[in-house]
Amino acid sequence: MDFLIDTKWIYYPKQNKLVEDGRILIEGNKIVYSGPKNDSQAISASHDRFNYSHGIATPGFVNAHTHLPEILLRGLVDDKDLHTWLDQMWKYEPNMSASDAYWGSMLGIAEMLASGTVAFNDQYFYSNQMARAVDSSGIKAFLSPSIFYDGNPEANSMEEAFQHAQDTFKSWNGKNNRLWIGFGPHAPYTVGQEWFTRIADEARKLGTSLHTHFNETEREVQEALKKWGKRPVERMEEIGVLDTIQSAAHCIHLSDQEIELLRKHNISVLHCPKSNMKIGAGLADVPKLLKSDVNVCLGTDGQASNNKLDMIEEMAFEVLIHKGFGRDPTLIPSHEVIRMATAQASQLFPKGVYSGTLAEGTSADLTIINLDSIQTTPVINPVSHLTYAIGRENVEMTVVDGTILYLDGEFPTLDTIEIKEKAEKAIGNILDKTESEKT
Ligand SMILES: [Zn+2]
Known part of the structure; x- marks a missing residue:
């Protein structure tokens, strides 16, 4: 039309x-x-x-960091620190079926479209199902199948998780102008170094990129220092994978040297202020990252830790939180945060996909x-x-x-009555299965 x-x-x-x-x-x-x-x-x-x-x-806004089917678990675990929260998530997530993930994705897409979001950058399991939902709904996405084992409902080993990611790439990458696939090794603290190297090699071969998490908590950094004598981003540089990393979520606890590595390798920082606040993780130094010429995009994170997919609310959090904590009302003006939610996110997609x-x-x-x-x-x-x-x-x-x-409140490509019904049923299935395991 x-x-x-x-x-x-x-x-x-x-x-x-x-x-x-x-x-x-x-x-x-x-x-x-x-x-x-x-x-x-x-x-x-x-x-x-x-x-x-x-x-x-x-x-239209780009939600730069999501775990879309996680929407089914929103409100299930609140008011916990990251590692306690993850332990809880990993009890429920293995009981999510492929069909549950599909309906969760559709629900998330509807929520995003209704709040002005046109594209998202995701890392989660069941990316095949997410790709189906993206394809049929009309939204744009860069999906990086999560490659790790904990809580993984569709793979029993790293090998299997990696195979799923490669299969998704073959089936969906560039199927149309709206759908692109990368790889999602979860984080340096959950994915072994040999795996990071292998995944990066495959990404180079296929001409795609990696979406990961860096330095969300101080604990990860301390563990890395103990294990490798290096901070996580420095260790990733040492093993030679930073050139393949397109985007890294959170980046809260960074040294100056790590900031310089992010800039040098043109890695976009995916900043999720509301999720970081809710989980008590701390606050990325976005004013410093911007001054250091690091590309910063804005995301909600998964719905189990946000609990919304609302980029308008996320922009409001972002402009306020840095002023408050930095005690400086000139930090992150309105136009700067809109740029983070729009033009700066063009780097997350192949050229010409989203400007x-x-x-x-x-x-x-x-x-x-x-x-x-x-x-x-x-x-x-x-x-x-x-x-x-x-x-x-x-x-x-x-x-x-x-x-x-x-x-005007209508979704020409989506049946939201069916989506809500199927999503309610999906969370019912997940809760029942998890409860029955306890008894
Ligand atoms: Zn995340």
Whole structure:
């Protein structure tokens, strides 16, 4: 469908530029015009038209770190530290079936689309099922099958987990412009060094990359120092795998040398402020990372530790938490966090897949946010509202790859009644199986 959207404002986060009375023209999966309404040309009668007289168009958000089927376990284990939380998760996760994971993925995708998210970067089990859900729903994703053993419901060994990852790569990588596969060795503290090397070798051979977790807790760092005499990122450099790592979640406890290694190897830090706060892990020094030229993207983390998939809320946490802990209100201004949730995440995907710019010729991935609400009146500075005033209920439309996937509370590609029913059933199955093991 070719269509045009007229909005009161268009926001371009890469340039921090706001255009009033804007128009975006979409043909196929591309933006063919984006700018002031008066300058647009060549609009044919066949274009469907949308008019948002109080709407602001922004690039759609990218959730840079998820474990999507984990959504089934949200609210199950709260108020625990990471290692206690993981021990709990690893009791329930092995009882998740492939079908459970599929319906969990569909539920997560619906939640993301309704909050303006157009793409996500995931690391979890059952990536085959997630790929099916991505394919049929229309969202974009870079999926890195988790390669590790603890809590793994679909593999009994590292060998088997790695085989699943390779199979997923063969079946789904680049199947369309929206679906890409990497490898997900969980973290240096859960995956042996010989495995990291082997997975990295295979990624180089296939031309893909790794998505892992670095330095989420001080305990991991202390264990690494004891075991290798090196901090985790330094050890990864020593064994020669950093060139294959595209993204690393958390990166809370980093030395200056580790920050320099992340910059040198162009590794994107996937910052998850709400999950980190909830689990009491600490806070990544994002202002320092940005000053050091490290690419930082924003993610929610899995739903068992967030417990939402809401990038609008995540942006609000991000702008506030650094000011509060840093005692400096100039840290992470509004436009900077929007850039983290959009343009900076373009690096997580192959070139041309997602730009986060709304530029002409790029893939049409955008969201329209309605500022005609009590909570956004008056609109003195629409960009300020995007982080300090709106909620996901202000999202009116989400477009991915030129297709409308969310509009006025409706999901054209998803049956949300069925998804909710199947997801409820799935968590029932997981709880029953786990309970029966206890008796
Ligand atoms: Zn994670």
